[in-house]
Amino acid sequence: DARVTQTPRHKVTEMGQEVTMRCQPILGHNTVFWYRQTMMQGLELLAYFRNRAPLDDSGMPKDRFSAEMPDATLATLKIQPSEPRDSAVYFCASGFLNSGSYTDTQYFGPGTRLTVL
Amino acid sequence: QQQVKQSPQSLIVQKGGISIINCAYENTAFDYFPWYQQFPGKGPALLIAIRPDVSEKKEGRFTISFNKSAKQFSLHIMDSQPGDSATYFCAAGRGGNNRKLIWGLGTSLAVNP
Numbered sequence: 265d266a267r268v269t270q271t272p273r274h275k276v277t278e279m280g281q282e283v284t285m286r287c288q289p290i291l292g293h294n295t296v297f298w299y300r301q302t303m304m305q306g307l308e309l310l311a312y313f314r315n316r317a318p319l320d321d322s323g324m325p326k327d328r329f330s331a332e333m334p335d336a337t338l339a340t341l342k343i344q345p346s347e348p349r350d351s352a353v354y355f356c357a358s359g360f361l362n363s364g365s366y367t368d369t370q371y372f373g374p375g376t377r378l379t380v381l
Numbered sequence: 382q383q384q385v386k387q388s389p390q391s392l393i394v395q396k397g398g399i400s401i402i403n404c405a406y407e408n409t410a411f412d413y414f415p416w417y418q419q420f421p422g423k424g425p426a427l428l429i430a431i432r433p434d435v436s437e438k439k440e441g442r443f444t445i446s447f448n449k450s451a452k453q454f455s456l457h458i459m460d461s462q463p464g465d466s467a468t469y470f471c472a473a474g475r476g477g478n479n480r481k482l483i484w485g486l487g488t489s490l491a492v493n494p
Contacts, residue, residue, distance in 0.1 A: 306486040372424025
């Protein structure tokens with residue numbers, strides 16, 4: 265049963281600390297998304313990779329957030345320094361897209377619940 | 382032009398009733414309209430999706446109705462069950478190289494037994 269995995273599932277940290285969240289996309293998927301979910305803003309797209317290259321990171325605060333895909337099996341989202349307003353659930357999703365495909369399904373991981381004190 | 386507006390924010394339905402959630406979009410370039418279902422503590426999961434070449438798609442108790450001229454689409458859950466209690470998100474996307482989705486804010490559905 266292929267699924268997206270995320271670590272850690274929960275993270276409590278203090279303001280100013282660095283936070284790194286990791287995601288393992290489903291094997292064979294070529295697209296990875298990072299989302300942030302809050303009650304007020306819903307699901308916000310932070311970054312979007314295709315074949316490990318960043319396609320869109322316009323939703324990500326560039327001064328403190330960074331997203332990378334060191335290889336096809338690992339995506340990372342880093343916050344440095346973290347602030348209380350970053351408290352949210354962060355989801356990674358993966359999918360397989362090509363120009364001729366109508367399969368746009370995004371498969372979400374279980375999320376990382378981040379609390380910044 | 383990039384927004385997707387979803388209503389209502391929350392919905393309470395009796396078991397066996399019909400749940401209806403509505404979404405409206407502005408960008409006529411959108412060509413893919415999925416609905417995702419999210420249970421507490423889980424990530425969203427695709428429930429059903431439609432393309433603008435059809436006006437309705439049905440999968441079991443779930444139906445999407447699509448009105449291209451009004452730029453609206455809705456999710457109907459027939460014979461709603463307590464197990465359907467979840468948050469539902471509509472989204473819209475378009476073809477091309479950048480296939481990101483624009484999401485609605487979600488509807489929290491509670492189905493009373």
